[in-house]
């Protein structure tokens with residue numbers, strides 16, 4: 412009810428009567444600062460004895476389901492969150508809700524254009540709220556509870572999300588829908604291009620960035636007039652569930668978004684029945700490839716990354732480069748799609764103190780502050796088995812790590828491994844029988860390290876050509892000829908170049 416009311420206020424008071432809207436905005440936000448009226452959980456208090464519940468949102472209402480999935484606290488194994496997961500017999504309300512949205516969307520440049528301004532207002536208010544220390548701390552801690560990472564890493568997600576919303580405040584949503592016009596051949600003829608929505612759409616997101624990925628993707632879809640159904644991995648969906656409540660509080664019309672919790676199979680079924688005109692999927696390549704076939708190409712994919720870093724011949728700032736390598740490979744326990752998976756170092760670097768500095772930095776990571784923590788999609792055994800297979804390759808050796816974390820109560824379904832680096836000789840990596848094994852993405856604190864000499868650069872380029880999960884990469888050098896050679900002969904989603912190059916830490920301006 413509160414959200415509906417606020418939406419009406421926003422509409423009535425909106426652009427024409429900005430002052431009254433603003434005063435109700437300040438009234439509500441100052442109230443929210445003390446008690447977080449949108450929130451239904453307290454991040455610190457969720458526990459086995461006081462489990463939190465996560466609901467679904469469809470056709471304007473919060474709903475439960477027949478079954479719930481009990482999520483284990485990744486730090487102690489207690490069942491601490493009950494997620495109301497919809498099964499295949501319960502998807503009909505979601506199918507109906509999506510089908511209510513026409514192909515031309517909820518708004519477009521010719522229909523309900525005032526909604527561009529409405530979304531500018533919603534973004535302004537949500538950005539304002541997320542900037543409040545109490546609210547940002549709430550989301551940071553909630554992220555830490557379900558996807559354990561350091562406070563700084565979790566806060567980074569909240570900060571980027573807040574900046575994104577700030578960027579799309581005021582008139583910026585309407586400018587996003589800017590059209591173009593081109594003069595034609597004769598009098599009266601012109602062509603115009605317009606940003607058009609898809610209409611009914613789906614957004615599916617993984618566990619590792621519980622706030623940033625779904626919010627940025629959701630808001631982008633809404634700005635342009637789409638009606639999304641959002642599904643976040645159940646292990647972490649509590650974060651987005653609370654964010655949905657915040658957005659409703661900030662005036663998000665309740666009919667505009669549905670929020671579903673389910674397993675992958677049920678979601679797959681929903682997509683086939685509801686037939687959204689576009690699905691945005693972020694997650695593993697395995698699921699991405701299945702959905703691309705099932706949905707006959709009506710899908711955009713953000714999938715796995717086997718992310719590489721090449722250190723050029725010019726050795727400089729070893730401390731800094733070691734620190735960036737440590738952050739790239741092991742921040743968030745290596746569970747970023749952009750995490751450094753393989754490091755190719757010129758022999759000049761192996762003569763430096765780089766590896767010993769990387770080892771020292773890795774050894775500083777500890778469970779107490781979550782600078783290393785549970786791995787949610789690989790068990791300890793799976794990661795150790797992978798390491799053993801790599802160590803069977805002639806000439807390979809363990810550089811550091813390679814042991815389970817100690818003194819913890821992380822449940823067995825999750826992984827707990829010390830930050831690990833395995834050296835494999837470049838000639839062995841290139842062998843047909845080893846290549847696939849060495850270039851497998853391990854979504855945890857795990858990297859491969861190798862070395863090359865000047866005349867072996869073509870072999871590195873060959874290895875980079877043969878990989879297939881091209882997401883991020885870094886070429887660490889200040890030698891313009893070296894940079895040109897590597898960048899010009901590789902493909903990536905994002906390539907960072909220069910001495911400060913890194914694979915992770917995508918700055919806000921990427922979006």
Ligand SMILES: NC(=O)c1ccc[n+]([C@@H]2O[C@H](COP(=O)([O-])OP(=O)(O)OC[C@H]3O[C@@H](n4cnc5c(N)ncnc54)[C@H](O)[C@@H]3O)[C@@H](O)[C@H]2O)c1
Nearest residue numbers: 616617618643644675678679694695698713714715716748
């Ligand atoms: N490219 C990027 O921007 C990016 C960002 C983050 C993570 N990732 C990748 O995500 C992976 C890790 O995430 P994950 O293990 O949670 O991935 P995942 O593919 O197992 O799950 C992703 C989401 O898809 C859902 N899902 C699973 N099967 C489905 C199906 N058949 N139909 C519809 N939905 C289904 C899951 O419930 C989850 O919400 C890594 O490979 C990582 O590189 C990529």
